[in-house]
Amino acid sequence: xxxxTWIAVVSIIMAGLTTGFGTMGPALxxxxxxxxxxxxxxxxxxxxxxxxxxxxxxxxxxxxxxxxCFVVSMILLFAxxxxxxxxxxxxxxxxx
Amino acid sequence: xRLTPDALIFWQYGFFxxxxxxxxxxxxxxxxxxxxxxxxxxxxxxxxxxxWQDLLEIVVTAIMGxxxxxxxxxxxxxxxxxxxxxxxxxxxxxxxVIPGFEPPTASLSTTVALAFCVLxxxxxxxxxxxxxxxxxxxxxxxxPIMLPFNIISEVSRTLALxxxxxxxxxxxxxxxxxxxxxxxxxxxxxxxxxxxxxxxxQAYIFTILAAVYIAAATQNNNVIKPSSPAPQS
Numbered sequence: 001x002x003x004x005t006w007i008a009v010v011s012i013i014m015a016g017l018t019t020g021f022g023t024m025g026p027a028l029x030x031x032x033x034x035x036x037x038x039x040x041x042x043x044x045x046x047x048x049x050x051x052x053x054x055x056x057x058x059x060x061x062x063x064x065x066x067x068x069c070f071v072v073s074m075i076l077l078f079a080x081x082x083x084x085x086x087x088x089x090x091x092x093x094x095x096x
Numbered sequence: 097x098r099l100t101p102d103a104l105i106f107w108q109y110g111f112f113x114x115x116x117x118x119x120x121x122x123x124x125x126x127x128x129x130x131x132x133x134x135x136x137x138x139x140x141x142x143x144x145x146x147x148w149q150d151l152l153e154i155v156v157t158a159i160m161g162x163x164x165x166x167x168x169x170x171x172x173x174x175x176x177x178x179x180x181x182x183x184x185x186x187x188x189x190x191x192x193v194i195p196g197f198e199p200p201t202a203s204l205s206t207t208v209a210l211a212f213c214v215l216x217x218x219x220x221x222x223x224x225x226x227x228x229x230x231x232x233x234x235x236x237x238x239x240p241i242m243l244p245f246n247i248i249s250e251v252s253r254t255l256a257l258x259x260x261x262x263x264x265x266x267x268x269x270x271x272x273x274x275x276x277x278x279x280x281x282x283x284x285x286x287x288x289x290x291x292x293x294x295x296x297x298q299a300y301i302f303t304i305l306a307a308v309y310i311a312a313a314t315q316n317n318n319v320i321k322p323s324s325p326a327p328q329s
Contacts, residue, residue, distance in 0.1 A: 053165070053304070060301040064256055067263030074266070078099045 022069025101198040182303040189295025211258035222313030
Protein backbone atom coordinates (compact mmCIF):
# COMPACT_ATOMS: atom_id res chain seq x y z
CA UNK A 1 0.00 0.00 0.00
CA UNK A 2 1.35 3.40 -0.84
CA UNK A 3 1.37 6.45 1.41
CA UNK A 4 -1.92 7.82 0.08
CA THR A 5 -3.79 4.65 0.94
CA TRP A 6 -2.22 4.45 4.38
CA ILE A 7 -3.26 8.01 5.18
CA ALA A 8 -6.81 7.38 4.05
CA VAL A 9 -7.21 4.10 5.93
CA VAL A 10 -5.75 5.37 9.19
CA SER A 11 -7.73 8.63 9.04
CA ILE A 12 -11.02 6.88 8.47
CA ILE A 13 -10.46 4.28 11.19
CA MET A 14 -9.27 6.84 13.72
CA ALA A 15 -12.13 9.21 12.93
CA GLY A 16 -14.61 6.48 13.79
CA LEU A 17 -12.75 5.37 16.90
CA THR A 18 -12.29 8.95 18.14
CA THR A 19 -15.99 9.73 18.22
CA GLY A 20 -16.88 6.21 19.34
CA PHE A 21 -14.65 6.13 22.38
CA GLY A 22 -14.72 9.84 23.02
CA THR A 23 -18.43 10.00 23.68
CA MET A 24 -18.56 7.10 26.12
CA GLY A 25 -16.95 8.90 29.03
CA PRO A 26 -19.04 12.10 28.80
CA ALA A 27 -22.24 10.09 28.43
CA LEU A 28 -21.57 8.19 31.65
CA UNK A 29 -20.59 11.38 33.45
CA UNK A 30 -23.69 13.23 32.27
CA UNK A 31 -25.91 10.38 33.40
CA UNK A 32 -24.37 10.51 36.85
CA UNK A 33 -24.71 14.30 36.99
CA UNK A 34 -28.38 14.24 36.02
CA UNK A 35 -29.17 11.48 38.50
CA UNK A 36 -27.57 13.38 41.38
CA UNK A 37 -29.36 16.56 40.28
CA UNK A 38 -32.69 14.72 40.28
CA UNK A 39 -32.01 13.39 43.78
CA UNK A 40 -31.22 16.86 45.11
CA UNK A 41 -34.26 18.32 43.32
CA UNK A 42 -36.42 15.74 45.05
CA UNK A 43 -34.89 16.65 48.40
CA UNK A 44 -35.09 20.44 47.97
CA UNK A 45 -37.65 21.47 45.35
CA UNK A 46 -37.50 25.17 46.19
CA UNK A 47 -33.85 25.38 45.16
CA UNK A 48 -34.80 24.08 41.73
CA UNK A 49 -33.71 27.22 39.84
CA UNK A 50 -30.16 27.09 41.19
CA UNK A 51 -29.94 23.34 40.80
CA UNK A 52 -31.24 23.40 37.25
CA UNK A 53 -28.91 26.18 36.22
CA UNK A 54 -25.89 24.53 37.80
CA UNK A 55 -26.90 21.24 36.19
CA UNK A 56 -26.98 22.82 32.74
CA UNK A 57 -23.64 24.54 33.21
CA UNK A 58 -22.09 21.29 34.40
CA UNK A 59 -23.60 19.34 31.52
CA UNK A 60 -22.17 21.83 29.03
CA UNK A 61 -18.74 21.46 30.62
CA UNK A 62 -18.91 17.68 30.36
CA UNK A 63 -20.30 17.84 26.85
CA UNK A 64 -17.38 19.92 25.66
CA UNK A 65 -14.96 17.00 25.85
CA UNK A 66 -17.25 15.00 23.60
CA UNK A 67 -17.38 17.98 21.27
CA UNK A 68 -13.57 18.10 21.17
CA CYS A 69 -13.53 14.45 20.01
CA PHE A 70 -16.16 15.22 17.40
CA VAL A 71 -14.18 18.18 16.08
CA VAL A 72 -11.08 15.98 15.77
CA SER A 73 -13.10 13.41 13.83
CA MET A 74 -14.42 16.08 11.49
CA ILE A 75 -10.92 17.43 10.92
CA LEU A 76 -9.67 13.92 10.12
CA LEU A 77 -12.45 13.38 7.62
CA PHE A 78 -12.96 16.75 5.96
CA ALA A 79 -9.99 19.01 6.61
CA UNK A 80 -7.18 16.50 6.84
CA UNK A 81 -3.87 18.32 6.22
CA UNK A 82 -1.92 15.10 5.58
CA UNK A 83 -4.44 13.97 2.98
CA UNK A 84 -4.39 17.36 1.28
CA UNK A 85 -0.59 17.41 1.21
CA UNK A 86 -0.46 13.85 -0.14
CA UNK A 87 -3.05 14.65 -2.82
CA UNK A 88 -1.10 17.75 -3.84
CA UNK A 89 2.12 15.75 -4.05
CA UNK A 90 0.43 13.01 -6.09
CA UNK A 91 -1.08 15.58 -8.45
CA UNK A 92 2.29 17.19 -8.89
CA UNK A 93 3.93 13.83 -9.54
CA UNK A 94 1.22 12.90 -12.05
CA UNK A 95 1.39 16.26 -13.78
CA UNK A 96 5.14 16.05 -14.37
CA UNK B 97 -18.94 18.71 2.45
CA ARG B 98 -18.36 22.16 3.77
CA LEU B 99 -17.04 22.33 7.29
CA THR B 100 -17.55 26.03 8.01
CA PRO B 101 -19.32 28.94 6.32
CA ASP B 102 -15.88 30.50 5.86
CA ALA B 103 -15.41 28.39 2.76
CA LEU B 104 -18.37 29.89 0.94
CA ILE B 105 -16.91 33.03 -0.62
CA PHE B 106 -19.22 35.45 -2.35
CA TRP B 107 -16.81 38.13 -3.50
CA GLN B 108 -13.09 38.49 -3.38
CA TYR B 109 -10.74 41.32 -4.19
CA GLY B 110 -7.13 40.55 -3.45
CA PHE B 111 -6.85 40.03 0.27
CA PHE B 112 -10.38 41.09 1.19
CA UNK B 113 -13.07 38.51 0.84
CA UNK B 114 -16.73 38.47 1.74
CA UNK B 115 -17.59 34.97 2.84
CA UNK B 116 -20.81 33.60 4.21
CA UNK B 117 -19.72 34.13 7.81
CA UNK B 118 -19.20 37.87 7.35
CA UNK B 119 -22.39 38.26 5.35
CA UNK B 120 -24.59 36.46 7.87
CA UNK B 121 -22.93 38.22 10.80
CA UNK B 122 -23.76 41.57 9.27
CA UNK B 123 -27.32 40.48 8.52
CA UNK B 124 -27.76 39.41 12.16
CA UNK B 125 -26.24 42.66 13.39
CA UNK B 126 -28.60 44.63 11.16
CA UNK B 127 -31.63 42.72 12.47
CA UNK B 128 -30.62 43.14 16.12
CA UNK B 129 -29.59 46.79 15.93
CA UNK B 130 -32.44 48.01 13.72
CA UNK B 131 -35.00 45.96 15.63
CA UNK B 132 -33.83 47.34 18.95
CA UNK B 133 -33.69 50.91 17.60
CA UNK B 134 -37.23 50.72 16.26
CA UNK B 135 -38.69 49.17 19.38
CA UNK B 136 -37.03 51.53 21.82
CA UNK B 137 -37.83 54.67 19.86
CA UNK B 138 -40.65 55.51 22.20
CA UNK B 139 -40.44 53.84 25.57
CA UNK B 140 -43.44 54.31 27.84
CA UNK B 141 -43.77 53.56 31.52
CA UNK B 142 -47.54 53.44 31.69
CA UNK B 143 -49.83 50.49 31.14
CA UNK B 144 -50.37 51.11 27.43
CA UNK B 145 -47.24 49.70 25.90
CA UNK B 146 -46.48 47.83 22.74
CA UNK B 147 -45.88 44.11 22.85
CA TRP B 148 -42.40 44.52 21.43
CA GLN B 149 -41.45 46.69 24.38
CA ASP B 150 -42.82 44.03 26.70
CA LEU B 151 -40.76 41.41 24.90
CA LEU B 152 -37.56 43.41 25.24
CA GLU B 153 -38.30 44.14 28.89
CA ILE B 154 -38.76 40.45 29.60
CA VAL B 155 -35.49 39.60 27.88
CA VAL B 156 -33.51 42.35 29.61
CA THR B 157 -34.97 41.64 33.05
CA ALA B 158 -34.29 37.92 32.70
CA ILE B 159 -30.66 38.54 31.72
CA MET B 160 -30.19 40.93 34.61
CA GLY B 161 -31.68 38.36 37.00
CA UNK B 162 -29.30 35.69 35.77
CA UNK B 163 -26.31 38.02 36.08
CA UNK B 164 -27.31 38.80 39.64
CA UNK B 165 -27.75 35.09 40.44
CA UNK B 166 -24.18 34.42 39.38
CA UNK B 167 -22.98 36.83 42.02
CA UNK B 168 -22.23 40.09 40.23
CA UNK B 169 -23.30 42.93 42.48
CA UNK B 170 -24.24 45.58 39.97
CA UNK B 171 -25.74 43.83 36.94
CA UNK B 172 -26.20 47.03 34.93
CA UNK B 173 -22.43 47.38 34.48
CA UNK B 174 -22.14 44.01 32.81
CA UNK B 175 -25.52 43.93 31.10
CA UNK B 176 -24.27 45.49 27.85
CA UNK B 177 -21.47 42.99 27.31
CA UNK B 178 -23.17 39.84 28.56
CA UNK B 179 -26.55 40.71 27.09
CA UNK B 180 -25.04 41.32 23.67
CA UNK B 181 -23.19 38.00 23.82
CA UNK B 182 -26.39 36.18 24.65
CA UNK B 183 -28.53 37.96 22.07
CA UNK B 184 -26.04 37.50 19.26
CA UNK B 185 -25.46 33.80 19.88
CA UNK B 186 -29.17 33.16 20.46
CA UNK B 187 -30.13 35.04 17.30
CA UNK B 188 -27.52 33.07 15.35
CA UNK B 189 -28.96 29.81 16.68
CA UNK B 190 -32.59 30.77 16.05
CA UNK B 191 -31.86 31.90 12.52
CA UNK B 192 -31.08 28.36 11.40
CA VAL B 193 -34.82 28.00 10.96
CA ILE B 194 -34.54 30.13 7.81
CA PRO B 195 -33.48 27.82 4.96
CA GLY B 196 -30.21 28.73 3.37
CA PHE B 197 -29.01 30.59 6.46
CA GLU B 198 -25.73 29.41 7.93
CA PRO B 199 -25.25 30.51 11.52
CA PRO B 200 -22.04 32.55 11.75
CA THR B 201 -21.24 30.81 15.03
CA ALA B 202 -20.76 27.59 13.07
CA SER B 203 -17.43 29.04 11.98
CA LEU B 204 -14.41 28.84 14.24
CA SER B 205 -13.49 32.43 13.39
CA THR B 206 -16.63 33.84 14.98
CA THR B 207 -16.46 31.72 18.11
CA VAL B 208 -12.78 32.44 18.65
CA ALA B 209 -13.55 36.15 18.25
CA LEU B 210 -16.33 35.94 20.85
CA ALA B 211 -14.13 33.97 23.24
CA PHE B 212 -11.36 36.51 22.70
CA CYS B 213 -13.80 39.28 23.66
CA VAL B 214 -14.43 37.42 26.93
CA LEU B 215 -10.68 36.94 27.42
CA UNK B 216 -10.15 40.70 27.13
CA UNK B 217 -13.27 41.67 29.08
CA UNK B 218 -12.48 39.61 32.19
CA UNK B 219 -9.25 41.49 33.09
CA UNK B 220 -10.86 44.79 32.10
CA UNK B 221 -13.77 44.29 34.47
CA UNK B 222 -11.45 42.87 37.10
CA UNK B 223 -9.09 45.84 36.97
CA UNK B 224 -11.88 48.39 36.91
CA UNK B 225 -13.57 46.62 39.79
CA UNK B 226 -10.65 45.97 42.07
CA UNK B 227 -7.70 47.99 40.87
CA UNK B 228 -4.68 46.84 38.90
CA UNK B 229 -2.53 45.51 41.75
CA UNK B 230 -5.38 43.68 43.47
CA UNK B 231 -6.33 42.04 40.20
CA UNK B 232 -2.77 40.99 39.41
CA UNK B 233 -2.48 39.59 42.90
CA UNK B 234 -5.25 37.11 42.13
CA UNK B 235 -2.91 35.36 39.73
CA UNK B 236 -0.59 34.37 42.56
CA UNK B 237 -3.51 33.77 44.82
CA UNK B 238 -3.08 30.58 46.87
CA UNK B 239 0.71 30.50 46.34
CA PRO B 240 3.04 32.05 43.70
CA ILE B 241 3.64 28.56 42.31
CA MET B 242 0.13 28.73 40.90
CA LEU B 243 1.05 31.60 38.57
CA PRO B 244 1.69 29.53 35.40
CA PHE B 245 -1.34 27.38 36.12
CA ASN B 246 -3.61 30.39 36.49
CA ILE B 247 -2.37 31.81 33.21
CA ILE B 248 -2.80 28.46 31.48
CA SER B 249 -6.31 28.15 32.87
CA GLU B 250 -7.19 31.59 31.44
CA VAL B 251 -6.06 30.53 28.00
CA SER B 252 -7.59 27.07 28.14
CA ARG B 253 -11.01 28.22 29.25
CA THR B 254 -11.05 30.75 26.42
CA LEU B 255 -10.23 27.94 24.01
CA ALA B 256 -12.87 25.75 25.62
CA LEU B 257 -15.50 28.48 25.19
CA UNK B 258 -14.65 28.86 21.51
CA UNK B 259 -14.50 25.16 20.65
CA UNK B 260 -17.62 24.30 22.66
CA UNK B 261 -19.76 26.82 20.80
CA UNK B 262 -18.18 26.00 17.45
CA UNK B 263 -18.58 22.25 17.93
CA UNK B 264 -22.22 22.48 18.94
CA UNK B 265 -23.27 24.79 16.11
CA UNK B 266 -21.18 23.05 13.46
CA UNK B 267 -22.45 19.61 14.41
CA UNK B 268 -26.03 20.84 14.32
CA UNK B 269 -25.76 22.23 10.80
CA UNK B 270 -23.78 19.23 9.57
CA UNK B 271 -26.28 16.70 10.90
CA UNK B 272 -29.13 18.54 9.21
CA UNK B 273 -27.20 18.75 5.94
CA UNK B 274 -26.40 15.04 6.00
CA UNK B 275 -29.95 14.03 6.91
CA UNK B 276 -31.38 16.19 4.14
CA UNK B 277 -29.52 14.05 1.65
CA UNK B 278 -30.56 10.76 3.25
CA UNK B 279 -34.13 11.03 4.59
CA UNK B 280 -35.46 14.43 3.58
CA UNK B 281 -38.97 14.16 4.99
CA UNK B 282 -39.39 14.13 8.77
CA UNK B 283 -36.05 13.42 10.39
CA UNK B 284 -34.38 16.73 9.43
CA UNK B 285 -37.22 18.59 11.16
CA UNK B 286 -36.62 16.67 14.39
CA UNK B 287 -32.91 17.33 14.18
CA UNK B 288 -33.57 21.01 13.47
CA UNK B 289 -35.60 21.21 16.67
CA UNK B 290 -32.79 19.54 18.59
CA UNK B 291 -30.35 21.96 16.97
CA UNK B 292 -32.47 24.92 18.08
CA UNK B 293 -32.58 23.60 21.65
CA UNK B 294 -28.85 23.04 21.85
CA UNK B 295 -28.22 26.42 20.20
CA UNK B 296 -30.23 28.25 22.87
CA UNK B 297 -28.61 26.21 25.64
CA GLN B 298 -25.16 27.00 24.25
CA ALA B 299 -25.99 30.71 24.08
CA TYR B 300 -27.03 30.57 27.74
CA ILE B 301 -23.94 28.55 28.68
CA PHE B 302 -21.58 30.98 26.92
CA THR B 303 -23.13 33.95 28.68
CA ILE B 304 -23.25 32.32 32.11
CA LEU B 305 -19.64 31.15 31.85
CA ALA B 306 -18.53 34.65 30.84
CA ALA B 307 -20.49 36.01 33.83
CA VAL B 308 -18.90 33.47 36.19
CA TYR B 309 -15.40 34.33 34.95
CA ILE B 310 -16.09 38.04 35.41
CA ALA B 311 -17.53 37.36 38.88
CA ALA B 312 -14.43 35.38 39.82
CA ALA B 313 -12.26 38.28 38.65
CA THR B 314 -14.21 41.03 40.39
CA GLN B 315 -15.31 39.42 43.62
CA ASN B 316 -14.45 41.26 46.78
CA ASN B 317 -13.06 38.97 49.41
CA ASN B 318 -15.84 39.48 51.92
CA VAL B 319 -18.77 39.12 49.55
CA ILE B 320 -18.54 35.60 48.20
CA LYS B 321 -21.86 33.92 47.56
CA PRO B 322 -21.50 30.25 48.50
CA SER B 323 -24.01 29.12 45.93
CA SER B 324 -22.22 30.36 42.83
CA PRO B 325 -19.75 27.89 41.33
CA ALA B 326 -16.61 29.02 39.53
CA PRO B 327 -15.80 26.14 37.21
CA GLN B 328 -12.28 25.89 35.85
CA SER B 329 -12.32 23.96 32.63
